[in-house]
Amino acid sequence: MKVIEANKLPGLAAALAGAGYRVVAPIRDGGEVRMVVWSPGAAIDTRAIPVNSAKDFLFPKAEIIGRCTLDGNDFRPEDVKPVAPKTVILAARPCDASAMLLLDAVFNWDYKDEFFNARRAATTIVSLVCTTADEQCFCTSVGGAPDATAGADGVLRQADGGRSFILEPLTEKGKAVAAAAGAALAEGQAKADAPVEVPVHFDAKAVTEWLGENFESPLWREVSLACLSCGACAYACPTCHCFDLQDEATRAESVRLRNWDTCGLALFTAHAGGHNPRPDQAARWRQRVMHKFSYLVERLGRLGCTGCGRCARLCPAGMAICETCREIDEARKAAVK
Amino acid sequence: MLKQQFARRFLSICAAGLRTRRADWDRTGLMAETETKKVEATPAVFEPKIVAFVCNWCTYAGADLAGTSRLQYAPNVRIVKLPCTGRIDPLFILKAFEGGADAVLVSGCHPGDCHYTSGNYHARRRWAIFRRLLEFTGIDMRRVFFSWVSAAEGAKFADLINRITADVRAAGPFERTNPARRRLWK
Amino acid sequence: MEMIDALRADAAKVLADGRAKVVIGYQARGDHRAPLFVTTADRAASLVYDDACKQNLAVYLRKPEVKLLGKAAVVASPAAMRSLVLLMSESQLTGDDALVLAVGVGEYHGVLELAQVAPLLKEKYAALAPSPELLREIEKLAAKTPEERAAFWAKQFAKCTRCYACRAACPGCYCTRCIVEKNVPQWISTAAAGHGNYAWNVIRAFHLAGRCTGCGACEAACPQGIPLMLLNVLLGQEVEKEFETKAGYDPEAKPVIGSWNPEDEEDFIK
Structure with missing residues (x-):
């Protein structure tokens, strides 16, 4: 059993960085914990749920996917290769790890996205069994669990009451990370701590069923009243994957960018002629819920929500997708009676 | 032969x-100059790129007078003519810095002289506040200039440009520390 | 009677006698506070109010779906009341568009008509000021070199994901099409990086110069924890110093940027 003392996690990060990995870990900076690239001296914090999700390192918020230059009168398109450094994401929450499976499916559903795939191939995910959760966590309602390992190449288990961690490789990539860690991991014995308990808030299958029949339900207007139209939820979400293509050109050079975009904003579906098929926030909030709990299930057989709760934690207007699903579940039960 | x-x-x-x-x-061309990415050799004297947003009725006419009077002034300024200083959106200044300007000048009619009566008064308020914001977010105030130059002040225009050019030359290139700069997408 | 009981009683009363069709207030969801839209008197008991209520509910008065519910009575702190006055001065609200359930500092002022808000603010809350910590922070930053300030903001703006939660949370940001959405041409790069993030955050702050009422909803809304109030308060201070006015006290006030005075200071114009 590979064991590491809790206060030696930076040593593990250093060993992996030394072995050529870009190490991403939950780092505390001031009042908040974020998934960022580890650098010597950074404080790894496995207790708090990071503000951002691990998605950021596979599908960055802005990325160049094309480029062309103008030289004299010659217009020259240039081939842009993905930037995909060998990366290990340490202590990703299980909800972030399982989100990778959905992203894999989306980015390979029809068109094979070389940018995502190159980074995915170069990335090893070592998830962390959750021993802490908060009131916004609802992974158990969407088929996840605090100790789930879906999407992970290895798993860190907190042990001996938080004094140490057990690293358990699950795939070849995971084994390679364990090997690269070298002496940072010791052979030993430790007793894994029990994962935290996360209560089930709703029945996801029933929600999917209800959504199939209730596109026009008056409930949408009710549950979306507080929504103010921003992208806080989508950009914090480990599975949201919508983007906008923008060309930024100067005389000498122009780039084609892939920027995050979100169905929460009115401009997302605004047509050039002025018509907007999603005219109000009720339609946009419906889209968000439908996409995650109905369309993706129909197309890819997978929920678009892993229950991380970030959207609710960060929403400036107190919107919570878990709350909406619970209300849907209740509406369905009421209708059955 | x-x-x-x-x-x-x-x-x-x-x-x-x-x-x-x-x-x-x-x-x-402003873009051509400010977007050039290959710099062959560093010139012995730093030649700043200064973007001047001027109004059509006073400062542009003043610049014109400087020209027709055959006054010599530093060739470091790129003039962008607008109908009125009231038309100059703060975004123009940001855009110039984004494109790599070493300094920006805004100039229009003296108070009371605006062709549209009050455009320069509106502009004056805007700049009084906007310059504070630029300063607070890290743009050196040695790189932002405001002036009033009338159509009769060709000499003032030439002097102004010479003075600004000397000041910005002393301040050095803005490229490295310009917070608004569009870094080449690498 | 406890403040919250008086608030609930008033909410129930305005709904029962039809003076308002919806009360926009706060509800508790664990440690979080979320907006609550109460349309029937019997649900008024779910309203809460405490220091955790950071959102400025005046923002909902512009939302079309909320407008469809009918006339609203909105729970407002002094900062949110200033937002209402700002909206009146900018012709976004008129006399009987809304009622106000006015929550003061340590006391509750009851149900007010919009016209009563400004007199109350002038009488009781004329000296509302940003926190001393915030002012110290601004001073500290202002004392640094431009390069140090640029580095400070580069680190902060790098976090920005361009979710526009700051804009959404602000009652003053009511444009139906924001400058960042003007895309012919795209004035402000939408890439959440470098120059786009700088331009967006600077222009957002500037568009609120002389208009920000200091409620802090933008900073509270920012999922990335960018200290936006440093910018807003700095501009508020400048406006107060240069033009001797504070946003949100006078429903007849002319906008600071958009009006002028021949005597305006111009020592920076050489």
């Missing part, structure tokens, strides 16, 4: 002429 030599010489003069014209044309 001579004829051939002459022909070759003539052609090379034409080509040189074309090259110069091309270079001249390039120099007039």
Whole structure:
């Protein structure tokens, strides 16, 4: 059993960085914990749920996917290769790890996205069994669990009451990370701590069923009243994957960018002629819920929500997708009676 | 033989002429100059790029007067003419810095002289506040200039440009510390 | 009677006698506070109010779906009341568009008509000021070199994901099409990086110069924890110093940027 003392996690990060990995870990900076690239001296914090999700390192918020230059009168398109450094994401929450499976499916559903795939191939995910959760966590309602390992190449288990961690490789990539860690991991014995308990808030299958029949339900207007139209939820979400293509050109050079975009904003579906098929926030909030709990299930057989709760934690207007699903579940039960 | 030599010489003069014209044309274009990414050699004296947003009725006419009076002034300024200082959106300044300007000048009619009565008064308020914001977010105030130059003040315009150019030359290139700069997408 | 009981009683009363069709207030969801839209008197008991209520509910008065519910009575702190006055001065609200359930500092002022808000603010809350910590922070930053300030903001703006939660949370940001959405041409790069993030955050702050009422909803809304109030308060201070006015006290006030005075200071114009 590979064991590491809790206060030696930076040593593990250093060993992996030394072995050529870009190490991403939950780092505390001031009042908040974020998934960022580890650098010597950074404080790894496995207790708090990071503000951002691990998605950021596979599908960055802005990325160049094309480029062309103008030289004299010659217009020259240039081939842009993905930037995909060998990366290990340490202590990703299980909800972030399982989100990778959905992203894999989306980015390979029809068109094979070389940018995502190159980074995915170069990335090893070592998830962390959750021993802490908060009131916004609802992974158990969407088929996840605090100790789930879906999407992970290895798993860190907190042990001996938080004094140490057990690293358990699950795939070849995971084994390679364990090997690269070298002496940072010791052979030993430790007793894994029990994962935290996360209560089930709703029945996801029933929600999917209800959504199939209730596109026009008056409930949408009710549950979306507080929504103010921003992208806080989508950009914090480990599975949201919508983007906008923008060309930024100067005389000498122009780039084609892939920027995050979100169905929460009115401009997302605004047509050039002025018509907007999603005219109000009720339609946009419906889209968000439908996409995650109905369309993706129909197309890819997978929920678009892993229950991380970030959207609710960060929403400036107190919107919570878990709350909406619970209300849907209740509406369905009421209708059955 | 001579004829051939002459022909070759003539052609090379034409080509040189074309090259110069091309270079001249390039120099007039703000984007061309500010977006050039290859710098062959660092010139001994730093030549700042200054973008001047001026109004059509006073400062542009003042600049014109400087020209028709054959006044010499620093060639470091790229003039962008607008109907009125009231038309100058703060975004224009940001855009100039984004494109790599070392300094920005905004100039229009003296108070009371605005062609549209009050455009310069509106502008004055805007800049009083906006410059504080630029300063607070890290743009050095040695790189933002405001002036009033009337259509009769050709000499003032020439002096202004010379003074600004000297000041910005002393401040050095803004490239490295410019927070608004569009870094080349690498 | 406890403040919250008085608030609930008033909410129930305005709904029962039809003076308002919806009360926009706060509800508790664990440690979080979320907006609550109460349309029937019997649900008024779910309203809460405490220091955790950071959102400025005046923002909902512009939302079309909320407008469809009918006339609203909105729970407002002094900062949110200033937003209402700002909206009146900018012709976004008129006399009987809304009622106000006015929550003061340590006391409750009851149900007010919009016209009563400004007199109350002038009488009781004329000296509302940003926190001393915030002012110290601004001073500290202002004392640094431009390069240090640029580095400070580069680190902060790098976090920005361009979710526009700051804009969404602000009652003053009511444009139906924001400058960042003007895309012919795209004035402000939408890439959440470098120059786009700088331009967006600077222009957002500037568009609120002389208009920000200091409620802090933008900073509270920012999922990335960018200290936006440093910018807003700095501009508020400048406006107060240069033009001797504070946003949100006078429903007849002319906008600071958009009006002028021949005597305006111009020592920076050389």
